[in-house]
Amino acid sequence: MNEEIVLGSQECVRSLAYVGDALYVIGGKWKLRVIIALREGNKRFNEIQRAVEGISARVLSNELKELEMNGFVKRIVHTKAPVVVEYQVTSYADTLKDVLHALSDWGEMHRNKIRREW
Amino acid sequence: MNEEIVLGSQECVRSLAYVGDALYVIGGKWKLRVIIALREGNKRFNEIQRAVEGISARVLSNELKELEMNGFVKRIVHTKAPVVVEYQVTSYADTLKDVLHALSDWGEMHRNKIRREW
DNA sequence: ATTAGCGCTAACCTTTTGTATAGTGCTAAT
DNA sequence: ATTAGCACTATACAAAAGGTTAGCGCTAAT
Numbered sequence: 001m002n003e004e005i006v007l008g009s010q011e012c013v014r015s016l017a018y019v020g021d022a023l024y025v026i027g028g029k030w031k032l033r034v035i036i037a038l039r040e041g042n043k044r045f046n047e048i049q050r051a052v053e054g055i056s057a058r059v060l061s062n063e064l065k066e067l068e069m070n071g072f073v074k075r076i077v078h079t080k081a082p083v084v085v086e087y088q089v090t091s092y093a094d095t096l097k098d099v100l101h102a103l104s105d106w107g108e109m110h111r112n113k114i115r116r117e118w
Numbered sequence: 119m120n121e122e123i124v125l126g127s128q129e130c131v132r133s134l135a136y137v138g139d140a141l142y143v144i145g146g147k148w149k150l151r152v153i154i155a156l157r158e159g160n161k162r163f164n165e166i167q168r169a170v171e172g173i174s175a176r177v178l179s180n181e182l183k184e185l186e187m188n189g190f191v192k193r194i195v196h197t198k199a200p201v202v203v204e205y206q207v208t209s210y211a212d213t214l215k216d217v218l219h220a221l222s223d224w225g226e227m228h229r230n231k232i233r234r235e236w
Numbered sequence: 237a238t239t240a241g242c243g244c245t246a247a248c249c250t251t252t253t254g255t256a257t258a259g260t261g262c263t264a265a266t
Numbered sequence: 267a268t269t270a271g272c273a274c275t276a277t278a279c280a281a282a283a284g285g286t287t288a289g290c291g292c293t294a295a296t
Contacts, residue, residue: 015154016170018225019218023150025228029141029253036133045273052134059254061274082263085273095224100137102220106213107136110143146283163243174285179244200293203243 025070026096030055030063032103035072035096038089045085072096143188144214148173148181150221153190153214156207163203190214 026032030052037051049060064087067073072093078084144150148170155169167178182205185191190211196202 014226015218015222016151018222018229019150019154020225021229022221022225023147027145027147029145032137032141033134036137046271056255057274058256058276062253082272083261095227098220099217099224100133102216103140104133104136106217107138107140108132109213111136111139148284164241175244176246176286177284180283200242 022099026099028063030059031067032096032100034060034063034067035089035093036100038073038087039093039100043086043088045087048087140217144217146181148177149185150214150218152178152181152185153207153211154218156191156205157211157218161204161206163205166205 026035033052034048034055037048040051042048042051045057045060045064048064049055049057052060055063064073064075068075071090074088074090076086076088078086144153151170152166152173155166158169160166160169163175163178163182166182167173167175170178173181182191182193186193189208192206192208194204194206196204
Protein backbone atom coordinates (compact mmCIF):
# COMPACT_ATOMS: atom_id res chain seq x y z
CA MET A 1 0.00 0.00 0.00
CA ASN A 2 1.15 3.43 -0.95
CA GLU A 3 1.78 5.93 1.86
CA GLU A 4 0.77 8.86 -0.26
CA ILE A 5 -2.61 7.37 -0.91
CA VAL A 6 -3.15 6.50 2.74
CA LEU A 7 -2.22 10.03 3.74
CA GLY A 8 -4.49 11.43 1.08
CA SER A 9 -7.25 9.25 2.38
CA GLN A 10 -6.93 10.59 5.91
CA GLU A 11 -6.97 14.11 4.61
CA CYS A 12 -10.07 13.25 2.68
CA VAL A 13 -11.93 12.10 5.75
CA ARG A 14 -11.04 15.40 7.43
CA SER A 15 -12.00 17.34 4.35
CA LEU A 16 -15.32 15.60 4.13
CA ALA A 17 -16.14 16.51 7.71
CA TYR A 18 -14.93 20.08 7.43
CA VAL A 19 -16.71 20.78 4.17
CA GLY A 20 -19.78 19.29 5.81
CA ASP A 21 -19.40 21.70 8.72
CA ALA A 22 -18.99 24.61 6.38
CA LEU A 23 -21.99 23.72 4.27
CA TYR A 24 -24.03 23.36 7.43
CA VAL A 25 -23.80 27.08 8.15
CA ILE A 26 -23.18 28.66 4.76
CA GLY A 27 -24.83 26.14 2.47
CA GLY A 28 -28.06 26.68 0.64
CA LYS A 29 -29.15 28.90 -2.15
CA TRP A 30 -28.98 32.29 -0.49
CA LYS A 31 -26.62 32.61 2.51
CA LEU A 32 -23.44 33.43 0.64
CA ARG A 33 -25.25 35.79 -1.69
CA VAL A 34 -26.74 37.70 1.21
CA ILE A 35 -23.31 37.94 2.79
CA ILE A 36 -21.86 39.29 -0.46
CA ALA A 37 -24.59 41.92 -0.66
CA LEU A 38 -23.97 42.92 2.94
CA ARG A 39 -20.23 43.09 2.43
CA GLU A 40 -20.79 45.40 -0.48
CA GLY A 41 -22.43 47.89 1.80
CA ASN A 42 -26.12 47.11 1.61
CA LYS A 43 -27.45 47.53 5.07
CA ARG A 44 -31.21 47.94 4.87
CA PHE A 45 -33.69 45.15 4.37
CA ASN A 46 -35.15 46.30 1.09
CA GLU A 47 -31.73 47.29 -0.17
CA ILE A 48 -30.49 43.74 0.38
CA GLN A 49 -33.58 42.30 -1.24
CA ARG A 50 -32.97 44.36 -4.36
CA ALA A 51 -29.31 43.38 -4.46
CA VAL A 52 -29.97 39.67 -4.16
CA GLU A 53 -32.06 39.05 -7.24
CA GLY A 54 -34.93 36.66 -6.81
CA ILE A 55 -35.06 36.43 -3.03
CA SER A 56 -38.43 36.96 -1.38
CA ALA A 57 -38.97 38.97 1.78
CA ARG A 58 -39.90 35.89 3.73
CA VAL A 59 -36.79 33.97 2.74
CA LEU A 60 -34.52 36.97 3.26
CA SER A 61 -35.99 37.47 6.71
CA ASN A 62 -35.22 33.86 7.61
CA GLU A 63 -31.74 33.94 6.14
CA LEU A 64 -30.87 37.10 8.06
CA LYS A 65 -32.00 35.47 11.29
CA GLU A 66 -29.82 32.44 10.69
CA LEU A 67 -26.87 34.56 9.67
CA GLU A 68 -27.31 36.53 12.87
CA MET A 69 -27.42 33.36 14.96
CA ASN A 70 -24.20 32.21 13.37
CA GLY A 71 -22.43 35.48 14.04
CA PHE A 72 -22.11 36.80 10.52
CA VAL A 73 -24.51 39.69 10.91
CA LYS A 74 -25.56 42.17 13.57
CA ARG A 75 -29.06 43.60 13.53
CA ILE A 76 -29.25 47.16 14.76
CA VAL A 77 -32.53 48.92 15.36
CA HIS A 78 -32.49 52.70 15.45
CA THR A 79 -35.58 53.44 17.49
CA LYS A 80 -36.44 56.95 16.60
CA ALA A 81 -38.89 58.83 14.40
CA PRO A 82 -39.23 56.25 11.59
CA VAL A 83 -37.84 53.00 12.94
CA VAL A 84 -34.82 52.13 10.87
CA VAL A 85 -33.19 48.71 10.88
CA GLU A 86 -29.63 48.21 9.84
CA TYR A 87 -27.80 44.96 9.18
CA GLN A 88 -24.05 44.99 9.66
CA VAL A 89 -21.60 42.33 8.62
CA THR A 90 -19.35 41.31 11.47
CA SER A 91 -15.65 40.70 11.21
CA TYR A 92 -16.42 36.99 11.36
CA ALA A 93 -18.02 37.27 7.95
CA ASP A 94 -14.65 38.50 6.70
CA THR A 95 -13.19 35.08 7.40
CA LEU A 96 -15.25 33.88 4.43
CA LYS A 97 -13.23 36.03 2.04
CA ASP A 98 -11.25 33.15 0.58
CA VAL A 99 -14.32 30.99 0.17
CA LEU A 100 -16.17 33.78 -1.58
CA HIS A 101 -13.23 34.52 -3.79
CA ALA A 102 -12.68 30.90 -4.78
CA LEU A 103 -16.35 30.40 -5.54
CA SER A 104 -16.65 33.59 -7.51
CA ASP A 105 -13.55 32.83 -9.57
CA TRP A 106 -14.68 29.31 -10.26
CA GLY A 107 -18.15 30.50 -11.19
CA GLU A 108 -16.68 32.97 -13.66
CA MET A 109 -14.50 30.32 -15.22
CA HIS A 110 -17.38 27.90 -15.41
CA ARG A 111 -19.72 30.42 -16.99
CA ASN A 112 -17.15 31.15 -19.68
CA LYS A 113 -16.65 27.47 -20.32
CA ILE A 114 -20.39 26.94 -20.75
CA ARG A 115 -20.64 29.88 -23.14
CA ARG A 116 -17.79 28.55 -25.24
CA GLU A 117 -19.55 25.21 -25.52
CA TRP A 118 -22.70 26.70 -27.04
CA MET B 119 -19.71 59.50 -4.17
CA ASN B 120 -16.62 57.49 -3.48
CA GLU B 121 -15.00 55.71 -6.43
CA GLU B 122 -13.80 52.85 -4.31
CA ILE B 123 -17.31 52.09 -3.19
CA VAL B 124 -18.67 52.28 -6.71
CA LEU B 125 -15.96 49.94 -7.94
CA GLY B 126 -16.59 47.56 -5.09
CA SER B 127 -20.25 47.62 -5.94
CA GLN B 128 -19.65 46.62 -9.53
CA GLU B 129 -17.44 43.80 -8.41
CA CYS B 130 -20.18 42.76 -6.06
CA VAL B 131 -22.75 42.46 -8.81
CA ARG B 132 -20.34 40.22 -10.72
CA SER B 133 -19.57 38.22 -7.63
CA LEU B 134 -23.24 37.72 -6.93
CA ALA B 135 -23.82 36.35 -10.40
CA TYR B 136 -20.73 34.17 -10.43
CA VAL B 137 -21.34 32.70 -7.02
CA GLY B 138 -24.88 32.06 -8.19
CA ASP B 139 -23.54 30.20 -11.22
CA ALA B 140 -21.20 28.17 -9.07
CA LEU B 141 -23.87 27.23 -6.57
CA TYR B 142 -26.13 26.19 -9.40
CA VAL B 143 -23.85 23.30 -10.33
CA ILE B 144 -22.00 22.49 -7.10
CA GLY B 145 -24.51 23.68 -4.53
CA GLY B 146 -26.63 21.45 -2.37
CA LYS B 147 -25.86 19.13 0.47
CA TRP B 148 -23.91 16.44 -1.33
CA LYS B 149 -22.19 17.41 -4.59
CA LEU B 150 -18.92 18.67 -3.17
CA ARG B 151 -18.71 15.80 -0.74
CA VAL B 152 -19.18 13.27 -3.51
CA ILE B 153 -16.45 14.99 -5.51
CA ILE B 154 -14.11 14.86 -2.52
CA ALA B 155 -14.75 11.15 -2.10
CA LEU B 156 -14.12 10.56 -5.78
CA ARG B 157 -10.95 12.60 -5.74
CA GLU B 158 -9.69 10.51 -2.88
CA GLY B 159 -9.85 7.44 -5.03
CA ASN B 160 -13.26 5.96 -4.36
CA LYS B 161 -14.53 4.66 -7.65
CA ARG B 162 -17.28 2.18 -6.97
CA PHE B 163 -20.84 3.07 -6.09
CA ASN B 164 -20.97 1.44 -2.68
CA GLU B 165 -17.47 2.65 -1.90
CA ILE B 166 -18.57 6.22 -2.46
CA GLN B 167 -21.69 5.69 -0.42
CA ARG B 168 -19.64 4.46 2.52
CA ALA B 169 -17.24 7.39 2.20
CA VAL B 170 -19.96 10.02 2.14
CA GLU B 171 -21.61 9.43 5.47
CA GLY B 172 -25.35 9.69 5.49
CA ILE B 173 -26.06 9.70 1.77
CA SER B 174 -28.69 7.29 0.53
CA ALA B 175 -28.35 5.19 -2.61
CA ARG B 176 -31.13 7.12 -4.29
CA VAL B 177 -29.58 10.48 -3.65
CA LEU B 178 -26.08 9.30 -4.57
CA SER B 179 -27.41 7.91 -7.82
CA ASN B 180 -29.00 11.24 -8.68
CA GLU B 181 -25.95 13.25 -7.67
CA LEU B 182 -23.66 11.09 -9.78
CA LYS B 183 -25.92 11.61 -12.78
CA GLU B 184 -25.85 15.37 -12.35
CA LEU B 185 -22.11 15.40 -11.77
CA GLU B 186 -21.73 13.39 -14.95
CA MET B 187 -23.91 15.83 -16.91
CA ASN B 188 -21.78 18.70 -15.68
CA GLY B 189 -18.55 17.03 -16.70
CA PHE B 190 -17.08 16.28 -13.28
CA VAL B 191 -17.40 12.53 -13.49
CA LYS B 192 -17.17 9.77 -16.09
CA ARG B 193 -19.15 6.58 -15.66
CA ILE B 194 -17.39 3.51 -16.99
CA VAL B 195 -19.07 0.14 -17.23
CA HIS B 196 -16.86 -2.92 -17.49
CA THR B 197 -19.14 -5.44 -19.13
CA LYS B 198 -17.70 -8.76 -18.20
CA ALA B 199 -18.38 -11.58 -15.77
CA PRO B 200 -19.80 -9.55 -12.90
CA VAL B 201 -20.68 -6.16 -14.33
CA VAL B 202 -18.49 -3.59 -12.64
CA VAL B 203 -19.20 0.12 -12.72
CA GLU B 204 -16.48 2.66 -12.12
CA TYR B 205 -16.80 6.39 -11.58
CA GLN B 206 -13.83 8.52 -12.50
CA VAL B 207 -13.26 12.16 -11.68
CA THR B 208 -12.39 14.18 -14.75
CA SER B 209 -9.74 16.84 -14.92
CA TYR B 210 -12.53 19.42 -14.82
CA ALA B 211 -13.23 18.39 -11.26
CA ASP B 212 -9.65 19.40 -10.48
CA THR B 213 -10.56 22.99 -11.22
CA LEU B 214 -12.55 22.90 -7.98
CA LYS B 215 -9.37 22.42 -5.95
CA ASP B 216 -9.28 25.98 -4.62
CA VAL B 217 -12.96 25.96 -3.75
CA LEU B 218 -12.60 22.68 -1.91
CA HIS B 219 -9.52 23.90 -0.10
CA ALA B 220 -11.06 27.19 0.95
CA LEU B 221 -14.23 25.50 2.19
CA SER B 222 -12.35 22.80 4.04
CA ASP B 223 -10.04 25.31 5.73
CA TRP B 224 -12.93 27.53 6.70
CA GLY B 225 -14.91 24.57 8.00
CA GLU B 226 -11.98 23.52 10.17
CA MET B 227 -11.58 27.01 11.56
CA HIS B 228 -15.28 27.31 12.20
CA ARG B 229 -15.50 23.97 13.97
CA ASN B 230 -12.67 24.97 16.28
CA LYS B 231 -14.35 28.27 17.01
CA ILE B 232 -17.60 26.54 17.91
CA ARG B 233 -15.80 24.11 20.20
CA ARG B 234 -14.04 26.93 21.99
CA GLU B 235 -17.37 28.63 22.62
CA TRP B 236 -18.85 25.65 24.45
C1' DA C 237 -28.37 -23.75 0.62
C1' DT C 238 -28.06 -19.48 2.70
C1' DT C 239 -26.04 -15.18 3.16
C1' DA C 240 -23.81 -11.01 1.79
C1' DG C 241 -22.27 -7.83 -1.51
C1' DC C 242 -22.82 -5.37 -5.91
C1' DG C 243 -25.31 -1.35 -8.44
C1' DC C 244 -28.76 0.31 -8.66
C1' DT C 245 -34.33 1.81 -9.21
C1' DA C 246 -39.37 2.43 -7.95
C1' DA C 247 -42.69 3.91 -4.87
C1' DC C 248 -43.88 6.50 -1.26
C1' DC C 249 -43.43 9.89 2.43
C1' DT C 250 -41.47 13.88 5.05
C1' DT C 251 -38.84 17.94 5.34
C1' DT C 252 -37.07 21.90 3.47
C1' DT C 253 -37.36 25.61 0.61
C1' DG C 254 -39.68 28.91 -1.92
C1' DT C 255 -43.78 31.68 -3.88
C1' DA C 256 -47.81 34.57 -3.72
C1' DT C 257 -50.78 37.48 -1.47
C1' DA C 258 -52.21 40.32 1.99
C1' DG C 259 -51.65 43.32 5.66
C1' DT C 260 -49.57 46.20 9.71
C1' DG C 261 -48.19 50.82 11.46
C1' DC C 262 -45.34 54.34 10.50
C1' DT C 263 -43.38 58.49 7.55
C1' DA C 264 -42.40 61.39 3.59
C1' DA C 265 -43.40 62.94 -0.77
C1' DT C 266 -46.99 64.50 -4.41
C1' DA D 267 -55.82 63.13 0.59
C1' DT D 268 -53.52 59.63 -1.78
C1' DT D 269 -49.63 57.16 -2.75
C1' DA D 270 -45.27 55.00 -2.01
C1' DG D 271 -41.67 53.32 0.79
C1' DC D 272 -40.01 51.01 5.00
C1' DA D 273 -39.47 46.41 7.54
C1' DC D 274 -41.36 43.09 8.07
C1' DT D 275 -44.98 38.82 9.43
C1' DA D 276 -48.96 35.53 8.67
C1' DT D 277 -51.13 32.38 5.99
C1' DA D 278 -51.52 29.15 2.55
C1' DC D 279 -49.80 26.58 -0.94
C1' DA D 280 -46.47 24.40 -4.42
C1' DA D 281 -42.14 22.58 -5.69
C1' DA D 282 -37.75 20.58 -4.76
C1' DA D 283 -34.82 17.86 -2.08
C1' DG D 284 -34.07 14.17 0.67
C1' DG D 285 -35.10 9.81 3.40
C1' DT D 286 -37.14 4.91 3.88
C1' DT D 287 -38.23 0.61 2.40
C1' DA D 288 -38.23 -2.91 -0.69
C1' DG D 289 -36.53 -5.42 -4.36
C1' DC D 290 -34.07 -6.99 -8.80
C1' DG D 291 -30.55 -10.12 -11.03
C1' DC D 292 -26.11 -11.32 -10.47
C1' DT D 293 -21.73 -13.48 -8.06
C1' DA D 294 -18.69 -15.06 -4.36
C1' DA D 295 -18.05 -16.66 0.03
C1' DT D 296 -19.60 -19.66 4.13
